Structures are given as C-alpha cells and as structure tokens.
Amino acid sequence: MDPGVRLMERVQARDVAAFESLYDGYHRLVFGIGLRILGDPTMAEDLTQTVFLKVWTAPEAFRGGSFVAWVSRVARNRALDVLRARSVRPEIEIPADLPLEGSLDDDVLSRLDAQRVRDALAQLPPEQRGLIEMGFFGGVTHQELARRTDTPLGTVKTRIRSGLRRLRQALGEHAAP
C-alpha cells in the first residue's frame, strides 16, 4: 500500500507526527510541481504550504487510492489556479482543471518513482516528449503548444495521444509487480 495512505489515516485522527512524516516524504514532489509550473521558488514555497495545510485541515478530501497521485493532482491544479488568479501570463489561455478523485490506475502510480517515470518518458520520441512535458507543466492549451512549437494543431493532437499511450504502456511495464 502507498505509505501515504496509512499516514493519511493517522492525519485524519489528528496525528501531528504522521503529518510531519507526510511532509518529509512528499514536500519535494509538491514543491517541484509548483516550481515547474510557476517557475518561481517563492511561489512554489507558498503552494507547498497551502497544499499541506489542506492535507492537515481537510484530510477528508483524500478519499483513498494513491496519496501520491492525489497530492500531485492537488498541487498541479492549485498551481494552475495561481496562474489564473495572478494572471502571470494573461495572454495565454490556461486549460481547465482535471477532476481530483483517484482513477483505476492509482495503484500503478503508487508503485512508481521519479526515475522510473523519467526512464519511461525518455523512451518517447523527442517531439512527443516535449509536447507532453510542456503541456503538463506549462499550464497551456494545445493551441498554445502548437503556436509555441510552430507545429500544426492536428499534429500536436496526434503526438500527444500517441505519446501518452506509449508512456502509459512503458509505465505499465515498469510498474508490473
């Protein structure tokens, strides 16, 4: 089981030590997501504090599944909220949030680590990898991706779909027990 899940059970019982362990285990991930999306260490620090305060004050928001997947989605969505609210780049349309609740593949995600995902990502052709990373961490729409990379919109769509499918396949192989 994802160790975060056990810790969250204790956090729901107001166990400060469990919360500290959660912070120690996952703050790098949350801070890193904030930094990649917001591009500013101070804003990433604020984001990290806010996400973990949410973990403490509203632990019921986590409804099972993989803690790491959940906290990643929370961090990304909050970072996109920051982009919207602060109009860091008002000329760019920022895409909609994704739903927060866990998916069927949460157990797969909980068995992954950074190096495995980097290895899987490295298997993709550069043109697919670049679009997927820019899309996930850039907080921009596919039209903006097409504009930035000077690539036809249809090509962007096809590359993203193909790339995600290959990534999912590669992650599935990595995550197999």
Place this chain on the structure above:
Amino acid sequence: MTDESMREAMLESVALYALGVLPREETALVAAFIANDDEARREYDELRAAATALAHTADEPVDSARSARLKERLMARVRADAASGRMTAARGAAAYPAWMWGTGLAAAAAVVFSVVTVAQDVNTRGELAAAQRRAATLAVELAESQRSGAAENRTLTDLLAPDARRYAVAPGTVIVRRDRVYFAFSKLGALPKGRVYQAWTAPRGSTTMAPSVTFTPNSDGVAIVALPVDATRVGTVAVSVEPEGGSKAPTTTPTFVRPLS
C-alpha cells in the same frame, strides 16, 4: 469527415483532456463523449494515469534552507492547530491564502455548465420562488464547496467516476452518483424557436412527474445538466420538449422516460 475520423478526433481530444491541455470551452463536449462511450472512458483512465505520473519527474531535492524554513513555518501552524483543538473551526478559507480558492471552482463550474443555461431553471411563474430557493441553496453549497477543496470538481468527477451508475437513453446517458443525478447528452436534436428541453422526475414508487430544470443543448447537441434533486429519492427521470419557461406537466411525448433501477 466520416464517423470514424470524427471518432478519432474525439479520442484525440480525450488525450488532451487527460493531459490537462484542453481549453475550457471544449471540455463539456469531451466530458459528454467520455461519459457516453465505454472505450473513451477506458482510454481516459489509462491516459490520465500516464499524465498524472508525469508529476513524479518534478520530485527533486529542495534547497535545504528553504525546506527547513518551510517546514518550521508549517509545523508551527499545525501544532498550534492541534493544540487548540479547533480542528473543524480551522478548516476553511481562513486556513488558505485567498488566491487559492474560488478560481478552480469557477473554472469547474464553467466547464460543466458551459452548455447549460442555469437562468432557465424556472419552469413556470409558480416555480420561480422554488427555483430561487434552489439557487440560494446551490449558492450556499458552492460557498461551502469553496471551503472544501474536495468538492471543487465534484460534478466533473461524478461524470467520469468508475463507480457512477449509467443509464443509456436516446440522446446520451443519465448518470447517478451518490445523491446526485446528471444528464450527459451528446445527441440532442435542435429545437424550434421558443422551445426548450425540460427535465422531469418522479419519486420512487410514483408515476407522477414533477417539473425540473429546462435546458437547451449547444450547437453540437451537447448538454450536461445537474438535476436539483436528491437522487436517492428519484425513481424515474424523463425529458420532453416544452415551451420556453417550462410546463407544469409534459405537453409533448417525452424524448425518453428512464427508470433509475
């Protein structure tokens, strides 16, 4: 464009949605497609898992001084909160910077209701007061949602949730999750001027239809509608075409009548 190429185009949009790069105005159409298509739902689940995994690549060491400062500040607040025993009171907007809340919820609402005219939630003059009460209730619920991050994307989550019950109907799918009912339609016909679609609900064990919201699809025939009812008490839902403003009882043959059993 052939049906097959249109379907491929929609599946590409599913991938964009999974990665989180789809513009807000396109999400309702894609969400309706996913809600109505088993293959699209499987693909969405698979690709969203891959997209979520990308977050792992951001897991890198944090500057130790920054990390220590952040932890000290955070733990001080948490310890103070735990010591005060004001667990519940501490929850809410005050615990978060103002900029963290509201925008996400607004975005989610815009996504879900972009093809639904909420202002049409008035069936007859006699229903106005009830509609206003419902609107007030919804406003309160939305305010509550702003204080609970868990509920921000509830509707979208409900539409795509694996544990939602789905009932196929001619124009799409009726989706029930917990105490909530949604219509996710993608094949509604265009309406003549002065006409709207109206939802109807009947309590369990009854055949008497009560008027519910009116709505119009977008130009693609898509409408996503959250019915303002407690799903646990609803036995049947239906839709009919009615005059603008709605009717007290159906005046045309229903587009569908669907028991929720």
